[in-house]
Amino acid sequence: MSELWVPSTFNKSAFESAGVTIPVIVFPHVFLNQPLPERSSVTLHGHTFEKIPNDIFTYYCIAEYTDRKGINDLIECFESVNTKNPNTQLVLKLHNKDYSVQNRGHIISQLTKRTKRLSKSIHVITENVSNKDLLGIHAIGDCYVSLHKGEGFGLSLYDAMNYGKKIVSTNYGGPTDYLINKPNVKLIDYHMIQEWAYPDLGSAINAMNNFISG
Numbered sequence: 001m002s003e004l005w006v007p008s009t010f011n012k013s014a015f016e017s018a019g020v021t022i023p024v025i026v027f028p029h030v031f032l033n034q035p036l037p038e039r040s041s042v043t044l045h046g047h048t049f050e051k052i053p054n055d056i057f058t059y060y061c062i063a064e065y066t067d068r069k070g071i072n073d074l075i076e077c078f079e080s081v082n083t084k085n086p087n088t089q090l091v092l093k094l095h096n097k098d099y100s101v102q103n104r105g106h107i108i109s110q111l112t113k114r115t116k117r118l119s120k121s122i123h124v125i126t127e128n129v130s131n132k133d134l135l136g137i138h139a140i141g142d143c144y145v146s147l148h149k150g151e152g153f154g155l156s157l158y159d160a161m162n163y164g165k166k167i168v169s170t171n172y173g174g175p176t177d178y179l180i181n182k183p184n185v186k187l188i189d190y191h192m193i194q195e196w197a198y199p200d201l202g203s204a205i206n207a208m209n210n211f212i213s214g
Contacts, residue, residue, distance in 0.1 A: 007153040008174030029153060031162045034135055042136040046123035047108055052091060057212055060091040060141035062156035065107045070147035075115050077201055081208045082121050090122045093137055099128040138163050143211050147204055149196040151175050166211045168204055172197035
């Protein structure tokens with residue numbers, strides 16, 4: 001190859017630090033600007049087929065269920081926020097490797113151990129959804145929360161930012177390219193442990209609370 005294209009300066013630094021000597025060009029992913037449906041028209045269901053409300057303040061995240069994505073931390077933060085602000089919900093669109101029954105069951109099994117709010121104020125979608133439903137998730141979402149420990153770019157986070165959603169995100173990795181200095185974004189401080197950025201959960205809780213009234 002004569003040059004390497006990557007989507008973020010974080011990627012560029014990683015490749016150059018690893019010894020890549022050809023030119024590394026930063027070329028961000030393209031945002032496909034599809035119109036979102038009217039919020040009131042969106043009908044979504046969680047893993048127990050419960051109807052997800054479309055008329056209350058909604059935090060959301062679309063991600064793989066792995067430690068790096070920080071889903072368990074997000075649930076912990078939301079429980080604190082929800083206790084103070086009960087008219088809120090968290091919508092999680094999650095997958096684990098693939099959409100097999102076994103892996104979908106693994107997600108629910110793990111989350112059941114961590115919270116009693118499943119299908120109440122925390123709604124989990126584990127199915128492979130249509131493009132229409134994915135746009136519906138963005139439509140009812142008010143605040144996208146990504147408490148990741150490292151991201152090369154963050155495609156769903158990027159989409160949420162471009163749709164004008166409020167954002168709470170770890171101040172680390174590729175997403176900082178497009179999140180820094182945005183009025184609707186709160187970047188969370190972190191501490192490094194073995195090359196992973198662990199976000200400050202107290203700061204995340206404060207940011208999530210502030211976005212309800214802000």
